[in-house]
Amino acid sequence: MKFLAIAAFIGTVAVPLASAYPVEDEFVDCYSGPDTTYDVEEVYPAGDEINVTCQIAGESVDSAETWFKTQDGCYVQDVYVHTGNETITPAICSSDDDSSDSNNSTITARAIVGRADVGSPIKDDYPSAYKSQCGGVDPWRYYKCQCVSFAAFRINKRLNIKFTNSYKGQAWGNAKTWYNAAKKAGVKANNTPKPGAIAWTDKGSAGHVAWVAKVSGDKVTVEEYNWNNPKRYGKRTVAKSSFKKYIHLK
Template sequence: MKYTTAAFFLFQLITWTPGVTAYPITGNVVNCRSGPGTSYSTVKQYTLNTDVKITCQTSGTSVNGNAIWDKTSDNCYVADYYVKTGTNGYVTTKCGSSSSPSPSVPGPVVNDYPYKSSCGGTDPWLYFKCQCTSFVAWRINERLGIKFHNKYKGAAWGNANSWDEAAKATGVTINNTPKPGSIAQTSDGKAGHVAWVTAVNGDKVTIEEYNWSKVEGYGTRTVAKGSFKYIHLK
C-alpha cells in the first residue's frame, strides 16, 4: 500500500505514543527479560540495530557498570548498556512500583553473585573477586543502582576495615541503625568485614556475605545488630 504525504503524517499521528522514544540495540543478540536483571527469564531477543521503544527505566543487575534497565513496549526489560540512548543515565521516567515484578531492595536472598564460579583476579569495581568487598560492591551496583567502586567519591574504600572511615570522609551516612539495603561493616579482624543487610527483626539483623563461614563462598547469618555499624548509601 502506498500512502500520500498527508496520509503518511496522519498515520504517524495516530500510531505515535507520547513519551515513548525508540533507540537502536547495540549488541548482536540482546535478551529482553521478564524483570530488570540477568536472573529473570528471557521473553524475547533483539538483534543489532533493532529500534526499541522505552516506556520507563529502573535499576537492576549491573551490566558492565550500568545498572539501568529499560522497559520496552514489548513489556520486557533490556539492559540499558545495550541500548544506544546517548547517555549512561536515565532518558525517561522511572518505572513505578507496579511496573517492576519485584522490589530491587533488598532483593531476593540468593547466591546470584556473577563471579561465584570464577574467583581470582579483580572485578569491575577494583576488588578481588569472591571477597566480601567485591560481593557487597556488586550488591550496591545491582540493587541500589549506585556506581560504587573502590574509589567511590574520591576516597580509598579499600579493605572492609576502611569502609567506615571512607563513608565519614565522603559524607555517606554511617550509624548503628540497620535497614534492608544498608551495608553491615566491622573493622574487627585483620581486614574487617562487610555484608549486605537483607532483613531486620528487633535486635537481630540478617545479612548476606562472602568469604566468612566459607572461604570465597556465599553465606547468610542472623546476628545481633550490635555486631556491626551500618553504612547507608541510599
C-alpha cells in the same frame, strides 16, 4: 521507557501486543498492593513477559506514581517495566481492583534496582564468572570472592550506584577502612540497619562487610562472601549489634 501520567489514561484505548525488549537487570518484585509496604507476592526474573491488566496510582518511585496490575493479581511499578519507545495504555483499575480484559497488553519485565525493597531475593546472585576466577580483580577493583567484592557487586546491581574502590574520591580499601571512607565521602553511616545497607565491622585483620537483606526487630539477616565459607556465599541472621555500623549508600 515511558513515564506515564495517570491522567493520560482516562478512556479506553486498544493496545496491540508489544514485542520483547532487552532487560538490563535481574528481577522485579510484584506487591500485593501499589506500594512497597505491601507483601511481595511474585518475583519476575529478567526477560519474563507479564500480562498487564490495568493501572493505578500508588507510591511514588523515582518520581513516577503509576503501578501496573499483572495477570498474577499483584502490582509492579512503572519504572521497573521496560517497554521501549511504545506507549502502553491499559485501563484504570476499578475501585474493587477488577481489571479490564479488553485492554491487556504483553510487555517484558525489566528490573531496575534501587527500589525500596532492595533486600530481596535472598540468594547467591554473585556472577558465576567471578566465582570461577576467585583472586582475580573485579570491575570495581576488588579481588573476586572477597566480602568487599560481593558488597560492591550488590551496590552496583541493586542500588544502581556506580560504586568502586575509589568511590567519591576516597580509597575505600579493605573492609576495615570502609567506615572511615564513608565518613570522608559524606555517606551516611549509623547504628540503624535497613535492607540495602552495608553492615560493617572492623574486627579481624581486614574487617568485614555484608549486605543487609532483612531487618526484624533487633535481628538482621545479612548476605556475604568469605565469612564462615572461605571465598563462598553465606547468609545468617544475627543481632544487629553484631556489626558496629551500617553504611547507607542510598
